[in-house]
Amino acid sequence: MEKPDTKDFLKKSANSIEENKALTVSSFKYTDRMKDPLPSKEDYPVMGIHANKNFITANAVEAILQGTINSLHPLNAFAKN
Secondary structure, eight states: OOOOGGGGGGOOTHHHHHHHHHOOOOOOOOOOTOOOOOOOOTTTOOOOOOOOOOOOHHHHHHHHHHHOOHHOOOTTHHHHH
C-alpha cells in the first residue's frame, strides 16, 4: 500500500478562501428591540402641569374600601383542607 502524497492534502484555510468569496456576511440588527432615541438639547420638559387629583384622600378611600387582611385570608384556612 502506498503512502498518500503530502502535496494532495489541503493546507490550513485553503478551502475557506473560496467559501468566503461565495458567502456575503451582513450585519444583523434587531428591529423590535430598538431603544427610543434621546431627546435633543432643544427639547425641554413641560413645566407647570398640576394634577387635579387629591392623592391623600384617594389613598385613604382605597385603604378603607380594601378591607382587612384577616377577613380575606383567615389564619385557620389550612384546617379546612
